[in-house]
Amino acid sequence: MAVPRLSVVIPMYNEEAVLPLLVSRLRPVLDGLGRTYEVVAVDDGSRDATAAMVTLMRAKWPELRLVRLRRNSGHQAALTAGLHRSRGDHVVTIDADLQDPPEVIAEMLGLAEAQHLDIVYGVRGDRASDTLFKRATADLYYRLMRRIVGNRMPPGAGDFRLLSRAMVDALRQLPEQAPVYRLLVPWLGFPSGQVVYTREKRAAGVSKYPLAKMINLTVDSVISFTAAPLRLGIWLGAIGALACLIAAVKVLVAYFQGAVVPGWTSLSLVVLFLGASQLICLGLLGEYVGRVYHGIQARPGYFVGEDSLTGAGPEPDVFDEPVRPRRAAADARLRGPG
DSSP states (O other), X not given: OOOXXXXXXXXXXXXXXXXXXXXXXXXXXXXXXXXXXXXXXXXXXXXXXXXXHHHHHTTTOTTEEEEEESSOOXXXXXXXXXXHHOOSSEEEEOOTTSSSOTTHHHHHHXXXXXXXXXXXXXXXXXXXXXXXXXXXXXXXXXXXXXXXXOTTSOTTEEEEEEEEHHHHHHHHHSOOSSOOHHHHHHHTOOOEEEEEEEOOOOSSSOOSOOHHHHHHHHHHHHHHHOOGGGGHHHHHHHHHHHHHHHHHXXXXXXXXXXXXXXXXXXXXXXXXXXXXXXXXXXXXXXHHHHHHHHHHHTOOSOOEEEETTTEESOOGGGGOTTHHHHHHHHHHHHHOOO
């Protein structure tokens, strides 16, 4: 099995409607590059005919490769499976919905080779195809993420990017159980560039990223990269102390003036404020403790059921190589000294 120069990783979940359109646009682009390639289609536990259609398409497109996960593990887990099993000198990650045009891949590859870049981001220059709500929430998300990882993260850069083999190997060494590549990739600080393109409408099917998943992605992004939310308890405590001080001054002034001090309303507000603050702090603390708990368990983020390149059944790298040192370290902590 010759090692290809380019790998294209495509996570898929219930994408049977868009598959023919994707192949009709992607294959001419890759055939025209003049270099060997593979297309790693990662079926993330689809419930429709996505895997069956990819299997049929492989008969006419030998460079197409199917990796099937045993269950729906999520978009980032499917990306991880594809990245870890890719073999190319450069790896492009792109979604199947054709909102990110495959024609840009040639430009990304040319820029990476000309300037010796390890990362080339596909940056959405025009999101007119998105709704006003989605544009507003996306802008808020990128502003927040840039505050966390700095200006290395281009605004409007999603999961459409080109990575060098050195970059992929570096990502594989990270002990992340719930990786968020939009932050991990710029955080590593490898040389990068960007290609601006116009975002298109989904070619077919329905979006696999509803509001709930967008919120989960934001929560994973924040908690995985900063402990700043835990400091919210300090600020809430400071605000509560200041409010109590002001209330105490008002009570004393009213007492010396001989005025009647109303108590029920102020008391109820104080109790509600303190109770809400405590619940928020407990929830944030519980979220971080939960991540530590999952880290100690060291369970893999996905299981591969089939890889058309190597045949059916899991391989040793299914469990992600970084899991092994994490599990050994966890066992050592549990055993204690000696």
